[in-house]
Amino acid sequence: MTIVEIGLPKRLVELTLDGESVRVPEGATILDACTAQGKSIPTLCYGDTLKPANACRVCMVEVEGARTLVPSCSRKVEPGMVVRTDSERTRHSRKLVLELLGSATDLSTTPHVDEWMSACGADPARFGPDAATVAQPIKVDNPLYVRDLGKCIMCYKCVDACGDQWQNTFAISVAGRGFDSRISTEFSVPLPESACVYCGNCIEVCPTGALSFKREHDKREDGTWDEEAQTQTTTICTFCGVGCNLTLHVQDNEIVKVTSPHESTVTHGNLCIKGRFGWQHVQNR
Amino acid sequence: MSRRKKTEPYVRLTQPLVRDAGVLRPATWDEALDKAAEGFRRNVANGGPDAFGMFSCARATNEMNYMAQKFTRAVIGTNNVDSCNRTCHAPSVAGLAKVFGSGGGTSSYQEIEDADLIVLWGSNAREAHPIFFQHVLRAVNKGAKLYVVDPRLTSTGKWAHGWLRLKVGTDIPLAHAIAREIIASNLTNMSFVERATEGFQEFVKAVEPWTLPVAELETGVPAALIRELAHAYAKADRGQLSWTLGITEHHNGTNNVLSLINLSLLTGQVGRYGAGLNPLRGQNNVQGGGDMGAIPDRLPGFQDITDPSVAKKFNDAWGSNFKAAKGWNLTQMLEAMERGDMTTVYIIGENPVQSEADCEHTIKRLSNLDHVVVQDIFLTKTAQLAHVVLPAAAAWCETDGTFTNSERRVQRVRKALTPPEGARDDIEIMGEIATRLGADWQHKTGQDVWDELRSLSPIHTGMTYDRLEALGGIQWPCPSEDSLEPSFLHGRLWEEDPVKRGMPATFSPVPHSPPVDELTNEFPFRLTTGRRLDSYNTGVQSSGFESPLRMGETLDLCPQDALMLGVEAGEEVAITSRRGQIQAPVRIDDGLTPGLVFMTFHFPDEIDVNIITIEATCPIAGTAEYKAAAIRIDKLPVKVG
Amino acid sequence: MDLKLLDVEPSEAERVVVDLFTGTGRDQLLPALHAVNDRVGWISQGALNHICRVLHVPPAEAYGVASFYSLFSLTERPAKIVHVCVDLACQVNGAKALCDRLTDELGPAGARSGWLRSPCLGVCEKAPAALAFEAGEVAKEQLLAPTHAGEVIAVAAGGPSPVDGERAEVPQAGAAGLRLLKRVGVVDPESLDDYRATGGYAALRTALLLGPSGVIREVTDAKLMGRGGAAFPTGRKWDATARRPVRPHYLVCNADESEPGTFKDRLLMEGDPFAVIESMTIAGFAAGCSRGYLYLRGEYPRALHLLRNAIARARERNFLGENIMGHEGFSFDIEIRRGAGAYICGEETAIFNSIEGFRGEPRSKPPFPVESGLFGKPTVVNNVETLVNVPVILTEGCEAYTRIGTEASTGPKLFCLSGNVSRPGVYEVPFGTTLGELLDLAGGVPPGRELRAVLLGGAAGGFVRPDELDLPLTMEDARAAGTTLGSGVVLVLDDTADLGSFLLRIAAFFRDESCGQCVPCRIGTVRQEEAMHRLVGKRPLSTSAEDLQLLREVGQVMRDSSICGLGQTAWNAIESALDRLGYAEEAAS
Structure with missing residues (x-):
């Protein structure tokens, strides 16, 4: 007889979500419960392949009996919990968080943020023209990556992907403190002097475009980046036998970017330098 | 100042070439295909089917590999088909198939994450299999113990709880000593040994004979560390043993593999969730190439070619008449070329001129041939020797099909790009040649080919394209469209019912045999080879992108040896073996020990390391001893002026 | 792990001090950074690189940690630096004039001029204060309090003297009926024999007789509540930890006293260090901890020396170590960890990250420390003052203890009186004493001045008006009155105080001390400070009403959605100034 792993037994937990009684598996987060109910909660620092960073506070919801709002992306459901996702307090919190972010950060390449802002009436300009921002020059110090930290919302996802959650390279960390904190190599040395191995897994999880591939950056700069005209096709990497899933973003029959499907049990969205960048040879034509 | 030029990236082939008066010139597709077919026909007519050899491609799809072996067997009528798995993991396939009946890694990546102990033997997975190593690190970060067996302290070894620095080529003594220690300490899993194995006594x-002190003397690994690993492996609830080319690229690679398999039999670390044996495959479809029968001794699905009933099944399905006998493997084919028994080859997507050990020898052998057809996306060094060159589509992004990875997961390859004008799909090209040779080959899509394979290979029968799509790939075996098998192989060995248990697994009392290329006063250094993170094999593909990490070919040696030789980092030196001489700049690496030096093989157009490696091959699997050459290092004379 | 280090080597001096950490790991990162800073005054690339090599820490992470703490510099600076306090109590006592003089004489604050502006140094009873550090083979620190420009300039020129032997002082020293302060200023803080001669270690003996559950029962029945600000029942915390099957358990004594205006724990540690050690030992015994960490803020050099001495003496006499007091199987020891200039590290989960060698950022709760705390293990975190109540409970009995104070707020309580008050200092009174009685004890505002307001509970607390002095100082009464006792700060402002500047300082404090992890606090504290500048400077964006509205909205999101108590309370004091002191109308006028 062979014993097959079936995981730990799961119970269902009953809670009240915006007035409705719902049942979700024990260990699920409030966000999971919302997603299961078809409720869309905005998130920025949440990553489907990462542990919750709890940093952006866009996904806050109200839990009855809790002194403060709670992050839906990380708070696990409890029996009898009463959750409100659209109360006065949550709407105020979401609006202010988006306004604060927008007032300090360039969100021009952050997907969905415009919809969220208009949905809650956020106006980042109301802090005035002299409000401090994190604007700074773009860093281009290698042929593969671009770092535009004026777009960085400090979500920690790149640090987590580079660190012990996936890549274990630890080339970048959060440095400094408070409003001056930033994603940095040691002593801000250029990436080629750092431990970076150019796996691109940081870019894969960046929610704002603060980290991007040089090819994409260059094409955006010269106005030839056209997402509408791109196809995305998932195939398998041609280097080594691990079988990593690659999603090729193709524009005008040229690969312009490579990502990896987060649900792949082989990669969980991660690649190495060869998979991420080793495609040029097929289009040296 | 370096004399070396940077490798120019290869440019895609978009026009067929034919050799005319000794020179390759552009030709039309029709002319090239006619010429390719004509040459095959002529040579087979003169020398019989066995004058033909097929080098199939471990980077192409399962579908293409299936068709390549079908072309060889059904159209030509020989079993001389092989692929570059010969240069890497043929010993793994041979060893695993010998003991368990099928030549695949036994566990899934998820099981690696869930293991309690992981042994990486002769593997620098951190650089050569980075995403596999992420699964290993997930386990380590959850508390699993990692042991690394490697002559070098690699970036993989730096993560290990225990690093066993063995002398190159002493894997069998080390494995035997571990086994002996397990037995002597009463840690043998006797219920597994009695139930599922043979040959224990x-x-x-x-x-x-391999006591700890004897093994320490032979391997250089401290007895205490051997003992520690033996106990850790035997006591782990879920022990994983993975290896790469450090085990297989030896003149006795198959025996090396068998010596590791012994350890799993002894401890019952196989056939259970989380416990297993996993060779990490070096090329994207080297697993699939073998699975598809693009090897001389197995038909698709590891079916035994020497079994007449199996051969009949295929001959009936294909309307063909190949023999139920083993063909020549790649190494044997190269030898047959030298003898003049093989006079023509069809090389699809392989670059043996640069990937084979002792490459000057390989060039000579290929130059002997009457007719060489190379089908590739680039004009490689091998293609430059061909009589006909056929421009192909890139399998991984310009065709539809499947690859099979190191965890036996068959996954869909999808066409994302239109091939450059002039290049054609491998299967289509093969069909054109087959038709010219009189076979009735209609054009088939990847899916058509796959469905044909499924009808003949029971381990693939349940894997429709729709299921592969929906499930994100399926691990073989998958005999039924309605169910999935466990993620690990050989669970049958634990069955109480002997019928269900099937063939027992046999212990292999393999002998120790040190590296062929002996160290002497004239050649005192042991050269071993391997990969770096950002480069791949002969560099044909990886030279296409600009890597901030790339440093080119170097001769890596330890600080003590550099001091002794009076050489400095960056200094160009002469490296001589019994076969040839090359030059390369020195790089200092603390992870090496005195007497051991390291090179890659990624930059053959600049520095061709395989000029000096040895072609001593494993008699069972035919893999060469890339990991152990004897060399000398000389300072270059100071240039005057 | 496969570390990649920079190609930079340390100086010989740096190498020597870092090599002492050979064989240790990540959790020694902060001590190693201190060692380099103590030796050369700053952290060079070579030194950080070498720390990473020895401790196996990735350089980017070590840099992230080093750059988190304000006492460290990652750019070159002189060995000698004077930190001049510009925080609340010192501001009220002439810090601005002091800094103006220093700017004139030494140049603007910075590494080059040798002096820096500092948040509260925790010597508010002797404001204005400064603290001098000098790196060298023997690092020196000297506290200047109260100080004046001449002294700061002289020290900046000549270098600090080694830590002095000056005794801790409290205004009530030697008074009858003191429990927490009974030895402070009276008993030699360096002598274990003196400590024992005044009842020391009697409580530990009682504890060993009672057994862990007996101790927890006494503490629970005594209704001891945390004195760090959150007022959580101590017995429940200990019990929850003690019940966890996972081992080891840890004890953390939170001595990172950084709330502006708070200095009670410093006086306890300087005046009665053995009591802190004994209390920790009892707590460790009760909660099943084998190891205790005493996390001491980096600005308390004198407390550091006295505690180190106390631990060494206690070990000599087997009050720490194996089988303590002959009690078979009870082993406990204490390691001191020095903070390095980060208010946030006083947060109970940030303190874990700091000890473990990570950035001192708070963790998300749940899980709570009793379940998963230091190194992921069940952990008790208690404030110094909370702990030193335990020997009182065990020697007097929980019944006697509950007769002190009120029904709900039992026991004695320390308050830190500073600002415009005649006799500043730490005072011990029973819970329930009114604010007015406490002010009277300290002599009220200086003669001829009028009381303007009292900041209760610190920068994270709130203001009360002169007409609210009958407020009984208990947890429940403060809550009912919409304020908090917080960490026991009673900072008095008279009619000469500049409330606008005072509020600006509070806003600047939170902006400086936000760790930056969550958006509401990281950006909200900046927007709060910007708006306060406009209000105080009467340069509104459009109208002051709009700025006030902005402040309230930002304040609300900080309170609702910040990760930790810092962000959640960063708006409290300003809000109470606007509403309770009427500053909203003042600003809008």
Whole structure:
């Protein structure tokens, strides 16, 4: 007889979500419960392949009996919990968080943020023209990556992907403190002097475009980046036998970017330098 | 100042070439295909089917590999088909197939994450298999113990709880000593040994001489560390043993593999969730190439070619008449070329001129041939020797099909790009040649080919394209469209019912045999080879992008040796073996020990390391001893002026 | 792990001090950074690189940690630096004039001029204060309090003297009926024999007789509540930890006293260090901890020396170590960890990250420390003052203890009186004493001045008006009155105080001390400070009403959605100034 792993037994937990009684598996987060109910909660620092960073506070919801709002992306459901996702307090919190972010950060390449802002009436300009921002020059110090930290919302996802959650390279960390904190190599040395191995897994999880591939950056700069005209096709990497899933973003029959499907049990969205960048040879034509 | 030029990236082939008056010139597709077919026909007519050899491609799809072996067997009528798995993991396939009946890694990546102990033997997975190593690190970060067996302290070894620095080529003594220690400490899993194995008593005798002190002397690994690993592996609830080319690229690679398999039999670390044996495959479809029968001794699905009933099944399905006998493997084919028994080859997507050990020898052999057809996306060094060159589509992004990875997961390859004008799909090209040779080959899509394979290979039968799509790939075996098998192989060995248990797994009392290329006063350094993170094999593909990490070919040696030789980092030196001489700049690496030096093989157009490697091959699997050459290092004379 | 280090080597001096950490790991990162800073005054690339090599820490992470703490510099600076306090109590006592003089004489604050502006140094009873550090083979620190420009300039020129032997002082020293302060200023803080001669270690003996559950029962029945600000029942915390099957358990004594205006724990540690050690030992015994960490803020050099001495003496006499007091199987020891200039590290989960060698950022709760705390293990975190109540409970009995104070707020309580008050200092009174009685004890505002307001509970607390002095100082009464006792700060402002500047300082404090992890606090504290500048400077964006509205909205999101108590309370004091002191109308006028 062979014993097959079936995981730990799961119970269902009953809670009240915006007035409705719902049942979700024990260990699920409030966000999971919302997603299961078809409720869309905005998130920025949440990553489907990462542990919750709890940093952006866009996904806050109200839990009855809790002194403060709670992050839906990380708070696990409890029996009898009463959750409100659209109360006065949550709407105020979401609006202010988006306004604060927008007032300090360039969100021009952050997907969905415009919809969220208009949905809650956020106006980042109301802090005035002299409000401090994190604007700074773009860093281009290698042929593969671009770092535009004026777009960085400090979500920690790149640090987590580079660190012990996936890549274990630890080339970048959060440095400094408070409003001056930033994603940095040691002593801000250029990436080629750092431990970076150019796996691109940081870019894969960046929610704002603060980290991007040089090819994409260059094409955006010269106005030839056209997402509408791109196809995305998932195939398998041609280097080594691990079988990593690659999603090729193709524009005008040229690969312009490579990502990896987060649900792949082989990669969980991660690649190495060869998979991420080793495609040029097929289009040296 | 370096004399070396940077490798120019290869440019895609978009026009067929034919050799005319000794020179390759552009030709039309029709002319090239006619010429390719004509040459095959002529040579087979003169020398019989066995004058033909097929080098199939471990980077192409399963579908293409299936068709390549079908072309060889059904159209030509020989079993001389092989692929570059010969240069890497043929010993793994041979060893695993010998003991368990099928030549695949036994566990899934998820099981690696869920293991309690992981042994990486002769593997620098951190650089060569980075995403596999992420699964290993997930386990380590959850508390699993990692042991690394490697002559070098690599970036993989730096993560290990225990690093066993063995001398190159002493894997069998180390494995035997571990086995002996397990037996002597009463840690043998006797219920597994009694139920599922054969040959235990002979094995006990074979390992008996390898006491810890004897093994320490032979391998250089401290006895205490051997003991530690033996106990850790035997006591782990879920122990994983993975290896790469450090085990297989030896003149006795198959025996090396068998010596590791012994350890799993002894401890019952196989056939259960989380416990297993996993060779990490070096090329994207080297697993699939073998699975598809693009090897001389197996038909698709590891079916035994020497079994007449199996051969009949295929001959009936294909309307063909190949023999139920093993063909020549790649190494044997190269030898047959030298003898003049093989006069023509069809090389699809392989670059043996640069990937084979002792490459000057390979060039000579290929130059002997009457007719060489190379089908590739680039004009490689091998293609430059061909009589006909056929421009192909890139399998991984310009065709539809499947690859099979190191965890036996068959996954869909999808066409994302239109091939450059002039290049054609491998299967289509093969069909054109087959048709010219009189076979009735209609054009088939990847899916058509796959469905044909499924009808003939029971381990693939349940894997429709729709299921592969929906499930994100399926691991073989998958005999039914309605169910999935466990993620690990050989669970049958644990069955109480002997019928269900099937063929027992046999212990292999393999002998120790040190590297062929002996160290002498004239050649005092042991050269071993391997990969770096950002480069791949002969560099044909990886030279296409600009890597901030790339440093080119170097001769890596330890600080003590550099001091002794009076050489500095960056200094160009002469490196001489019994076969040839090359030059390369020195790089200092603390991870090496005195007497051991390291090179890659990624930059053959600049520095061709395979000029000096040895072609001593494994008699069972035919893999060359890339990991152990004897060399000398000389300072270059100071240039005057 | 496969570390990649920079190609930079340390100086010989740096190498020597870092090599002492050979064989240790990540959790020694902060001590190693201190060692380099103590030796050369700053952290060079070579030194950080070498720390990473020895401790196996990735350089980017070590840099992230080093750059988190304000006492460290990652750019070159002189060995000698004077930190001049510009925080609340010192501001009220002439810090601005002091800094103006220093700017004139030494140049603007910075590494080059040798002096820096500092948040509260925790010597508010002797404001204005400064603290001098000098790196060298023997690092020196000197506290200047109260100080004046001449002294700061002289020290900046000549270098600090080694830590002095000056005794801790409290205004009530030697008074009858003191429990927490009974030895402070009276008993030699360096002598274990003196400590024992005044009842020391009697409580530990009682504890060993009672057994862990007996101790927890006494503490629970005594209704001891945390004195760090959150007022959580101590017995429940200990019990929850003690019940966890996972081992080891840890004890952390939170001595990172950084709330502006708070200095009670410093006086306890300087005046009665053995009591802190004994209390920790009892707590460790009760909660099943084998190891205790005493996390001491980096600005308390004198407390550091006295505690180190106390631990060494206690070990000599087997009050720490194996089988303590002959009690078979009870082993406990204490390691001191020095903070390095980060208010946030006083947060109970940030303190874990700091000890473990990570950035001192708070963790998300749940899980709570009793379940998963230091190194992921069940952990008790208690404030110094909370702990030193335990020997009182065990020697007097929980019944006697509950007769002190009120029904709900039992026991004695320390308050830190500073600002415009005649006799500043730490005072011990029973819970329930009114604010007015406490002010009277300290002599009220200086003669001829009028009381303007009292900041209760610190920068994270709130203001009360002169007409609210009958407020009984208990947890429940403060809550009912919409304020908090917080960490026991009673900072008095008279009619000469500049409330606008005072509020600006509070806003600047939170902006400086936000760790930056969550958006509401990281950006909200900046927007709060910007708006306060406009209000105080009467340069509104459009109208002051709009700025006030902005402040309230930002304040609300900080309170609702910040990760930790810092962000959640960063708006409290300003809000109470606007509403309770009427500053909203003042600003809008």
